[in-house]
Every structure is written in structure tokens, then in C-alpha cells.
Amino acid sequence: MIKELVAIFLAAILTENYILNRFLGICPFLGVSKNLKTATGMSVAVTVVMVIATAATWPIYTYVLTPLGLTYLETIVFILIIAALVQLIEIVLHRYVPALYNALGIYLPLITTNCAVLGVTMLVIERGQSDPNFGFVASLVDAFGSGIGFLVAMVIFAGIRERIADNDIPKSLRGLPITLVAASLTAVSFLGFQGLVDGMLG
Amino acid sequence: MNESKHSAWKEFSKGILRENPVLRLVLGTCSTLAITTSAQNAIGMGLATTFVLVGSNAVISLLRKVIPDKVRIPCYITLIAGFVTVVQMLIEAYSPALRDALGVYLPLIVVNCIIFGRAEMFASKNKVLPSILDGLGMGVGFTATLLAMGIVRELLGSGTLFGFPVTAGVVEPILIFLLPPGGFFVFGMLVAAANKLAGRKGGAPAELSCCQICPHGAACAGPKESAGKEPTHD
Secondary structure: OHHHHHHHHHHHHOOOOOOOOOOOOHHHHHHOOOOHHHHHHHHHHHHHHHHHHHHHHHHHHHHHHHHHOOHHHHHHHHHHHHHHHHHHHHHHHHHHOHHHHHHHHHHHHHHHOOHHHHHHHHHHHHHHHHOOOOOHHHHHHHHHHHHHHHHHHHHHHHHHHHHHOOOOOOHHHOOHHHHHHHHHHHHHHHHOOOOHHHHHHO | OHHHHHHHHHHHHOOOOOOOOOOOOOOOHHHHHHHOOOHHHHHHHHHHHHHHHHHHHHHHHHOOOOOOHHHHHHHHHHHHHHHHHHHHHHHHHHOHHHHHHHHHHOHHHHHOHHHHHHHHHHHOOOOHHHHHHHHHHHHHHHHHHHHHHHHHHHHHHHOEEOOEEOOOOOOOOOHHHOOHHHHHHHHHHHHHHHHHHHHHOOOOOOOOOHHHHOOOHHHHOOOOOOOOOOOOOO
């Protein structure tokens, strides 16, 4: 059981990385990765919201929507739960943990429309349908691993971008295009992890 | 009459080249990168997004005086999610193969910044007809860009076009174009080409504008980002 959870966690970070393998959360990846501090803050906020959102949507899908035959409402229900949760987290942090709010607060409104968060809540449901062993705990581990994977990609990429900034780049490639080419090369390096998790634990 | 026809055409055509949502405004990058492994998927995704875009733009424009400013974001999200659910059900009924190909990216149209961005930047400030034309133009621009990317990646990555062999058997397909790195690379090259073309006409290079939509985006993206500057027609 523990071994399977570790495998899920590592796979979520390395082989199924949300940004570099699944293209979810590209906006913050390109927009907020200009320096290390904002990249870390954003990723931590995303990780927290991913885990809490999965903890909320999984039981609602399994114990409310499925018995009532309302699974086609998944999209609407999930996005509203995420929007409400983000609001709630913001209010609670603001009221009780002002230090944390100052560090993460500005990233929270962005997260509602971050496709990585909605993506993780839907992908764990999808995976649970095809694999009966993939239950609530596995979903939470997957969400947490996905958040950490997001953090890893953001931090690596922030470092690369800080270096790109000092270089002489052809005019047409300046700005976004060179960032995308750099992202492409980062994604190539992540291809190297393919099969690693199965080989290590299988 | 001629004047209004002219401006209607402008509303429609701006999304195709001058304000192309993907290459100039850089919105909706996630689905652009993820599903363009074949030309067919690109068209399916483009049409689904266009439907949602036109529908949500029309309804949000109709309700723009009813929705209070403070709760507009949840209202928009609910409306958009409604349209996405309709598209999901239609595709599930008529083309299960397309649904399997698009996978989770189909419901994720909800969080495609193009739709939310057009609601916030255009439909909430303009009348119904211009909003519908804006949605249609942006949708066509989105579909055309996805198709261009899908053609490049399918041709180089599997040597086919719309599933028919073209260079397969003559040239060895370059698999990496179908993999995530190929997506980033082709997209980067397309943005560079668009920048070059726009630069000739004095346009600025493309900048990510998903952060301009968010009220806090400017704060977290750094001081460089400026606020959205969409002209209003109302």
C-alpha cells in the first residue's frame, strides 16, 4: 500500500508532471516564473489548493453526484467548489494567519481559473473509475504530488529564465518565444524520467 | 449602414490576425499545447471552444447590466461552465471518439483564459451583436491557430495529415514533435513568426495576457505588466 502511494507520488512529480507532460497550468508557468520567490509562492499556494480541492470534490462526486445520477454536472460543480474554496481559504488566512496571507494571498485569486487545479480534481476521478484501487487516499497523494511537481517545474524554470534574461537573443525570439523554446528543452529533460518510477519500485 | 457593416467586420476579423487570441494575446495556451498532436483534434477543440465562446459572450453581454460588478467572476464562471457542459454532452452524443481524444481538456474549456478573458475584456462592456462577432472571430482565430499547429506537429511527428499518410514511408517521422517538448517548440516558433510579422507593421511582441485579466495579476507577474487596453464600443 505504502509502496503504491510512493509510486503515485513520484510519478506525479517526475513522469506525469502537470506542466511539462500534461500542459496544465501553463499560464502561471510562463507568467509567474520570472523570479524564484514568486514562482515558489505561487506553487505552494497551488499545492495547498490542489490538495484541499481534491479532498472536497472527491467525496462530493462519489457520495452525492454518483448516487443521484448527476455526474454530468461534474464540470459546473467542481469549478464552483474550487471558486468557493479559494475564497474561503483567502478569508481564513486573512483573518487568522496574516503572515501566510501576505506571502500567498496575492496568488489565490489567480488559482480559481488555473487549469491545473480543476485538472487534478477531474483526473483523479477519471483514474479512480478505471482503477478501483485508486481511492480517496491515493487521490490525495496524487494531488499533493502533482502540486510538488508543479513546484519543481516552476523552480527549475525560474532559474533558467533568470539566466536567459542576461543573454543576447535574436530579436524575433525575444520574450515569449525563447521562453517556450527553453520550456521545450526542460520538457526534453523530463522525458528522461520516463519509466523511472516503474523501474525503481516495480 | 455601410459604417456599421464595416465595424461589424472589424469586430469579427480582429480575432483572426491582429488580435489572434493564441499568438498575439497568448491566451488558452494549455489546450493549444496539449491537443494539437493531430489536425483533427485541433479542429474539434477549436470548434468546441468557439461554441462556448460565442454562447458565453452573448449571454454575458445580455446580462452585463444585471450582474453586479462584485460577483461578476463567479457569475461568469457558472455561465461558462453551463455552456461547457452542453458541449460535453453534444460531443459525447455525436462523437465519442473526439471525446476520448480530447479527454480532460474538454471540460477544461471552463478555465480556458480566452473565454474568461473575452467576457471580462469585451462582452461585459459591449452590446450583444459585437460580442457575438467578437466571440466568433476569436473562435475562428483560435481554431485556425490550433489547426496550423496540429498540421505542423502531425506532419512532422507522424507523417500524416488528417490521418492520411503524406510523408510517411518517405521521411522517418520525428516522434518528439508529438511529445510535450515538440508542443512547446512549435508554439514558440509560431509566436516568433507572429511577432516578426506584427513587428513589420509596428506591433509590439506578444505578451502573456492571462495575468492582465486577473485583478491581482499585475502584482504577481511583476511591475512590467500593464493593464488590459481593450477599446469599448458602448
